[in-house]
Amino acid sequence: MEKIMKRLLKILLPLILISSVLAGCGSTTNTAEIEAPMEGVSTSIVLTDGLGREVILASPATRIVSLSPSNTELLYVVGAGDQVVGRDSFSDYPADASALPDIGGGYSEYNLEMLLSLEPDLVLAAEINTAELVQSIEDLGIQVFYIKNPLTLDDLYTTIQDVGLLSGHEDAAQQVISEATERVAVIVSTIENATTTPTVFYELDATDPTKPYTPGQDTFYSTLIQMAGGKNVGDAMETSWAQISLEELLIQDPDIILLGDSIWGITPESLVDREGWSTLSAVQSGNVFPFDDNLLARPGPRLIDGLEALAQVIHPEVFE
Template sequence: MRLPATAFEERPGDTIARASCRPPRPLRGWGDFSRPALELRVRSLLDGCEIRNQKRRRNHRPVARTDTKAPFLFLVLLVTAALGLLASCGGDDQPSGANSPARHADASGAQPETAFPLTIEGSDGVAVTLEAPTRRIVSLSAHATEILCAIGAGDAIVAVERWANCPLGSNEKPALDAYQPNLEAIASYNPDFVYVFSDRDGIVEALRRVRIPVLYLKLPSSIDGVLEQIELFGRITGHTAEAADLVRSMRQRIDAVKERISDIQVGPRIFHELDPTYYTAAPNSFVGDFYNILKARNIAEGAETQYPQLSAELIIERDPEVIILADQGAEVTPEAVKARPGWDQISAVKHDRICAVDPDIVSRPGPRVVDGLEALAKCLYPERFQ
C-alpha cells in the first residue's frame, strides 16, 4: 500500500526512506591567497593558461572561454600588486581551501561570498560544477522549492515540483511532475541548474546527455541534514548570507525546544500515524528524528524499515501514551481514532492525548521543520509548551 504523494516527497519504501545528505566537497579556488598559490596563479597567467583545482566530471556543461595573452607590462604590474597584497598582510601564509578564514563568517557574523567555480558531488558520486550562481533553476522537489524561496532565491526559479510553489501557497511558478519527469518539459525552461531528489525514469542521465547541469541529491535524513542543505542552496544561488541567517534562526528555535526539556530523561511513548493503514515512522527515519530530539519512545523501535506498517494489535500492545496524526488527505480525526475497535485500551485514547499535525511540516525536509518540531513538542509536553 502506498501513501498519497502529498504525505511525503517520497512514499514509504521510496527514496525518502533511504535518504542521505552528502555535503559538497571543499574547494580551492581564487579565494586562496596564500603566497604559493598566488605565485602559481601568476605563473599560469604568464603562460597564458588557467590552473584548475577541480577535475571536471564528464557531466559538466562546458562554458566557453577566450584566453588572451595580456601585455607583459600589465603582467608585471599584476605581480607587483600581488606581492604588495601579501606584504600588507604581514607575509604570513594563510590556510587555503575550505578551511580558509575567507570562507567562514568573520567576528561580526558576516558571511563570505561563495567562490566559483563551485563543485558539488551528488548522491550518485557524480559532481556538477557551476561557474556562477544559478539564475534559472528547475526545482523538482517541494522541499528544495521551499528552501530556495525562504533564502530569497525565488526569482531564480523558473519551474517547480507541483506540490510546492514560490511564494508558498501560490501558483506563480509553472509546475512539473517529479514523479513522471519529462525531459522536453524541463529543457523548455532553458535551465542552468536542475535539482532532483530521485532519479525517476532515468531523468538524471537524460539531462546529462543534453548537457543540462543536474544535481541528484537525496533528501536529508535528519533535521541537521536539512540545515546543511539550506546552506548548500545558499552557496549554489549566491545567497550565502540569507541561508546563514535562516539556519541561525532555526538553530536558535531548536535549541530553545531542547532547553525546555533538558531535565527530562525519558519522554512519552508515541505512535506517529502516517495513514489509516498504520504506516508509521521508525526512529532511524527523517520523521523519527523529530522524536529523537524530543526524547520520545517510539513504538516503532526495532522495525526493519524506516517507514514500517504496524498492525492494530501491535499498536494496542505497545500502548502509546501520545498518538500523532499526520494523515495527509485521509482526514482522520481524534474521534475516529477513539472509535477504532480495541483502541479504548490505549493510554493515549484514555487520556485524550491525540494530536493532529500538518503533514507538510513534519514530513517535508525544508525550512518549516522547526514549526513541526515545536508543534510536536506541544503534543508531547503541553505543560511546557503553551
C-alpha cells in the same frame, strides 16, 4: 483501490525521499568552494553533489527547476524564489510555488520537453530521482545538482548552505542556518526540563485501520520524536516504514497519538470510532492530536518547525 494507491503514493514518495533523514550518526560529504578569481576571469562555483560528481557553475544559477518539494522550499527560504522557473507536482509550499510551471513527477513522469522549454541553467534533483533521470536531463545540455538525503541536522544545514551558494544567496543561507541552530538549541534546552518520556504513535495512513502505516526506527520521524522528548512506538517495527497491527499497537499502548494523516481528513473523533481503538491510553486520556505531516515529510527548513511542534504537543507542560 486506485484512489488508495494514489493516496499512499503521495504519502510514501516524500518519505522515500527522506527515509534516512537525521536517523544515522554519519554525514554526507558534499564539498564546496569558490575558485579564487583571477583578473579577467569570472568566479566559478565548484560543488560535489550527492552522486559524487563535481558540478561547476560559471556563476550562480538564475533559472532553476526543482524536482522535489524540499528543494523548492530550500530555494525559497534562502531568497531564490524569483529564480525558480519550474517545479515538480508535489511542490506546493510556499504558496507562490504553486503558480510555477508544473513539470510532473507526481503520479506521472517528468515532462522533459517542458523542462527544456523553461531554459533552466540548473536543475536541483533529489534522492527520489534516479541517476538515469539525472543523466537524461544532462543529455539535454542542462546542469543538474543532485541533493542526497541528509542524515543529520548538520547535513541539512550543509544542504541549505549549498543551495545558497548555487543560487547566489550565501549570506541569506547562513542566516537561515544560524536561526535554525538557535531554535533547536532552545527546544532541546526546554525539553531537558521534562520528567517523563511519553510513548508516541505517529500515524501516516490508516486506510486500513487494523494495520496503519507508521515510521519505524532509522527514520527522521523517530529521531525528531526522540529529540522532542518522546519514544516512537514504531521503533518496535523491523522496517523503517511499516504497517503496525492493531494487536501490536494495543500492546505498545501509546500515551500520545499524532495524526499525520489529518491532511486527508482523519480526525481524533474518527479515530475514536474505530473498532478496538477506544481502549488505548491515548484515546482514554484525550491525547490524540492532528499533526501537519508536511512539517516532517520534507527534508527542508520546516523540519525545525516540525521539531518545535512535536516538542510542544509531547511536552506541553514545559512550554507553558
